[in-house]
Amino acid sequence: MHELSLLENVRTILENHAKEQNFLCVEEITLAIGALSCVETEALAFAFDAVMKNSLAEHAQLHFKIIEAQGRCLGCGQxxxxxxxxxxxxxxxxxxxxxxxxxxxxxxELKVS
Ligand SMILES: [Zn+2]
Known part of the structure; x- marks a missing residue:
């Protein structure tokens, strides 16, 4: 499942941040997801608990923000x-x-302690 590897990346990023910035626990996390990224928020939410188990984000509340997709036209440049x-x-x-x-x-966004 695509979502699992994405979340494993997120966990690694969080662990690195925690080392650099000295926090122990992630309380809330907001993931911004591009509208064209083919990521399903339901699948992510489902996989989140499994991937974050025994990590510093084990009890983190997960939020999503969908980013509108934009492109640059090769015809008119807008x-x-x-x-x-x-x-x-x-x-x-x-x-x-x-x-x-x-x-x-x-x-x-991250809320840490
Ligand atoms: Zn155009």
């Missing part, structure tokens, strides 16, 4: 909102749009 990976430009209808945001998953 930014356009994308609902799907192969959406055409909303301004000029050009079929080729480079994704700028919306594929990523990252930690945006």
């Amino acid at each position: 930014l356009t909102v994308m609902e799907m990976l192969y959406d055409a430009c909303q301004h000029c209808g050009h079929p080729r749009v480079d994704v700028v945001t919306g594929l990523e998953m990252k930690i945006t």
